Amino acid sequence: MSVALHRLRQPQRANEALDTPLTAAEQAAMVGAAAAKLEELFDILRVDHRNDHNTRDTPRRVARMYIEELMAGRFAEPPSITEFDNVQRFNELIVIGPITLRSTCAHHLMPIYGEAYIGVLPAADGKIIGLSKYDRIVEHFGARLQIQEELVQQIGDFIWQRTAPQGLAVRISAVHMCRTQRGVRGSHQGRMVTSAYFGTMAEDPERKQEFLTECLALGKSG
Numbered sequence: 579m580s581v582a583l584h585r586l587r588q589p590q591r592a593n594e595a596l597d598t599p600l601t602a603a604e605q606a607a608m609v610g611a612a613a614a615k616l617e618e619l620f621d622i623l624r625v626d627h628r629n630d631h632n633t634r635d636t637p638r639r640v641a642r643m644y645i646e647e648l649m650a651g652r653f654a655e656p657p658s659i660t661e662f663d664n665v666q667r668f669n670e671l672i673v674i675g676p677i678t679l680r681s682t683c684a685h686h687l688m689p690i691y692g693e694a695y696i697g698v699l700p701a702a703d704g705k706i707i708g709l710s711k712y713d714r715i716v717e718h719f720g721a722r723l724q725i726q727e728e729l730v731q732q733i734g735d736f737i738w739q740r741t742a743p744q745g746l747a748v749r750i751s752a753v754h755m756c757r758t759q760r761g762v763r764g765s766h767q768g769r770m771v772t773s774a775y776f777g778t779m780a781e782d783p784e785r786k787q788e789f790l791t792e793c794l795a796l797g798k799s800g
């Protein structure tokens with residue numbers, strides 16, 4: 579086994595990041611090893627990927643897709659956060675959304691798609707973070723094999739720990755294609771909604787209601 583691959587032999591939970599991000603050499607080694615296994619899978623499924631012009635490069639394409647896109651949030655650094663002083667000591671609820679959510683189901687490796695909403699009650703003496711960072715954070719944690727209950731909590735934990743607001747709420751509404759394209763073949767309109775609340779947002783029912791009202795209004799206008 580190559581040196582680059584050796585470290586990657588330590589398995590971790592599907593929605594946890596590696597201890598340190600992949601180097602370029604480790605990533606290339608991982609793509610090569612995964613592509614070889616996908617070729618094997620195609621052989622088992624009797625897909626002639628060597629001669630079929632449609633599937634000739636598919637094992638490598640799929641390996642790259644998992645490593646560089648669908649699971650990139652396990653292998654790369656989380657987004658860096660730009661912080662600004664809360665000069666005016668703004669302490670009302672800020673709601674951001676809809677933020678496009680793309681993820682992959684840990685059970686059947688099928689797409690999850692939907693929207694995320696984030697509500698922040700900034701600390702008067704704390705920091706405000708750049709608006710686009712919320713999209714980047716959702717994208718980062720979505721790029722792992724997830725279940726929605728853990729995804730919403732991971733996004734919240736990260737924002738809570740990095741920015742220390744007074745209160746925080748995260749809401750995700752999403753369609754799971756493992757439920758629409760296979761198995762029960764449920765409705766494409768059928769969604770799962772999960773929320774995570776932190777600090778004063780967890781304790782104050784009026785703030786929760788305010789957040790929910792803003793989410794519903796943003797969902798209609800977005």
Ligand SMILES: Nc1nc2c(ncn2[C@@H]2O[C@H](COP(=O)(O)OP(=O)(O)OP(=O)(O)O)[C@@H](O)[C@H]2O)c(=O)[nH]1
Pocket residue numbers: 683684685724725726727754756757760761762
């Ligand atoms: N709670 C939760 N369940 C999920 C999520 N994503 C997928 N599932 C469900 O997890 C279950 C997968 O487990 P199993 O019941 O072992 O899989 P299965 O036998 O293929 O089941 P079917 O999907 O009913 O055909 C399915 O019911 C999925 O719809 C999620 O984010 N959260």
